[in-house]
Amino acid sequence: MKQKPLISIIVPVYNVENYIKKCVDSIKNQSYSNLEIILVDDGSTDTSGEICDELAINDNRIIVIHKKNGGQSDARNSGLKIMKGEYIGFVDSDDYIDSNMYEHMLRYMLDNQLDVVMCGTSSVFGEKEVASKKFDSYILTDKEDIIEDVFAKSYEGSTTIVCNKLFKRKIFSKLYFKLNTTFEDDEIALSWINRVSRYGRISNSFYKYVQRDGSTTHRKKYKSSIFDVISIYEKNRSIIYRDYIKASESVNYRYWWAHRCALDMLLGCVDYREHINDAYQIQSRIKKNIISIIKNKYNSKKQLFAYTLIALNLSIYKKVKDIHDKKVACNNHRGVL
Numbered sequence: 001m002k003q004k005p006l007i008s009i010i011v012p013v014y015n016v017e018n019y020i021k022k023c024v025d026s027i028k029n030q031s032y033s034n035l036e037i038i039l040v041d042d043g044s045t046d047t048s049g050e051i052c053d054e055l056a057i058n059d060n061r062i063i064v065i066h067k068k069n070g071g072q073s074d075a076r077n078s079g080l081k082i083m084k085g086e087y088i089g090f091v092d093s094d095d096y097i098d099s100n101m102y103e104h105m106l107r108y109m110l111d112n113q114l115d116v117v118m119c120g121t122s123s124v125f126g127e128k129e130v131a132s133k134k135f136d137s138y139i140l141t142d143k144e145d146i147i148e149d150v151f152a153k154s155y156e157g158s159t160t161i162v163c164n165k166l167f168k169r170k171i172f173s174k175l176y177f178k179l180n181t182t183f184e185d186d187e188i189a190l191s192w193i194n195r196v197s198r199y200g201r202i203s204n205s206f207y208k209y210v211q212r213d214g215s216t217t218h219r220k221k222y223k224s225s226i227f228d229v230i231s232i233y234e235k236n237r238s239i240i241y242r243d244y245i246k247a248s249e250s251v252n253y254r255y256w257w258a259h260r261c262a263l264d265m266l267l268g269c270v271d272y273r274e275h276i277n278d279a280y281q282i283q284s285r286i287k288k289n290i291i292s293i294i295k296n297k298y299n300s301k302k303q304l305f306a307y308t309l310i311a312l313n314l315s316i317y318k319k320v321k322d323i324h325d326k327k328v329a330c331n332n333h334r335g336v337l
Contacts, residue, residue, distance in 0.1 A: 005110075007102055007166070008036040008085030011093050012075030017046045019094040019210065024055050024062070026096035026208075032103035037062045038079040039093075043069030048093075073177035073184040080176060086169050090162045094210050101206035105166040108202050112139055115196040118165045120205035131205040139200045144247040146199045147240060150189055152250035152298040160189045164207040171195050183229045186258075190236050222269040226262050227278075233258040253298040259286060260306060267318050279314060287311040 009027055013020060020039075027037055039062060041049040049066055056062040065078055076090065087106065091097060101119065109117050122131045135153075140146050150159045162185050171192050177184045193199075233255040240251040263282045266272055272279070286293065290311045294304055309317040 004032075004034040005087055005106065006034050006036055006085040007032065007087045007089060007106065008038060008079075008083035009089045009091055009102075010038045010040065010076055010079030010083065011091050012040050012042055012072045012079070013044060013048050013052060013093045014042040014069070014072070014075070015044050015046045015048055016093045017044075017048045017051060020048050020051050021055065023091060023093050023096050024052075026099070027091060028055075028059055028061070029099055030097075030102050031100045032106060035061050035102070036083065036085050038065065038083060039063070040065045040067065040075040040078050042067060042071070042075040071179060073179050073181065076184075077176045077179075080172055083169075088167045088169060088172055089165070091207075092163055094212060095163065096208045096210070098204075098206040098208070101204075102166065104202065104204060104206070108137070108200060109166060109168075112198065112200055114139065114198045114200045115168045115171055116165055116192070117200045117202060118159070119202050119207060121161075121164050121207045121209050122205045124208050124210045129208070135201065135203055137200070137202045139198065141198055143193070143196075144244045146193055146196060147190075147244055147247040148250040149199070149201070150193060151236075151247070151254040161185045162188070163209075167192070180225075181228045181232075182223075182225045183232055186229060187232045190239060220269060222266065222271050222275050226265045226269075229258040229261050230255075249296060250298065252292070253296050256286065256289070256293050256296070256307070257303075260303075260310070263310065264321065267321065283310055283314050 011023065011027070016023075024037065024039065027035065037059075039052040039056070041052055041064065043066075049064075052062075052064045056064050063082070065082070067075070067078060080088075087109070089102060089105075105117050105119060108114070120132045120135070122129045124130075140149060153159055175188070175191055175195070178187045181187055233251070237248075237251045237255050240247050259282050263279060266275060266279050266282075269275070286307060287310075290307060293299070293307050299307070306317070309320060
């Protein structure tokens with residue numbers, strides 16, 4: 001009898017003692033059992049590392065790596081360097097997955113000879129679960145169609161993240177996540193897309209994205225890495241304009257999304273007033289390009305409202321966003337303005 005393919009699942013772990021057991025249990029209890037579960041303790045200062053060791057005692061599929069703190073990219077890369085599977089999955093250590101996620105995704109990959117398959121996600125707010133917008137299962141083979149799907153269809157679920165995907169091993173051959181960036185999944189997306197010939201989506205929302213406390217009392221201080229996402233899409237845009245011109249509208253959608261994402265993070269910092277000139281620079285860019293932004297077919301009505309408000313009055317935009325975020329937090333349901 002032919003051996004079932006081995007799936008390697010890489011889980012970067014850092015200070016998640018209240019989440020890691022549920023995460024790993026959801027992987028251990030998969031209906032598909034031929035798994036290699038690589039837990040990379042990235043220098044945790046709580047009991048996360050010890051919990052990983054305890055979980056490995058009774059399950060020989062679990063491999064634990066303890067290393068100095070280097071960030072999520074470095075932790076994932078450590079897992080990639082030792083993985084043995086024919087297929088690769090990633091799970092973040094504060095999230096969890098449905099019990100049949102990898103069985104369904106692998107079957108769909110094998111049946112359709114895919115290089116990568118993506119499932120939908122659900123956002124989890126305490127006890128409440130909100131699934132991403134429902135979409136049909138489908139297969140794409142044209143590179144520009146794949147770029148469009150990954151970069152521009154975020155309204156149908158999380159598309160650039162690696163955690164709701166299953167990859168053939170060859171896709172990550174000598175491909176590693178960039179260190180010291182806040183948006184490592186966005187940074188690597190075009191690299192793995194370039195290696196994909198057959199790409200598929202399945203409609204099920206198997207991946208559970210846990211929303212931790214997002215209240216204003218837990219805001220962080222300003223870091224220049226906030227703007228990494230803009231640099232990433234400036235680079236992606238130049239490559240796509242050169243090599244995949246038919247996908248230009250989709251990367252433009254993502255390029256301006258990156259500006260709004262950086263702006264939202266900046267305005268959410270406790271010390272944002274000290275860096276307000278950076279916010280005004282983003283506003284100026286959006287204002288100068290507001291016509292082309294409005295014409296982009298991928299923007300939803302909510303997104304168009306947000307861009308228009310940014311262009312008109314940044315102070316009012318921040319007030320509306322703060323009200324929106326507080327309402328969302330109270331309802332345990334996060335939306336994107």
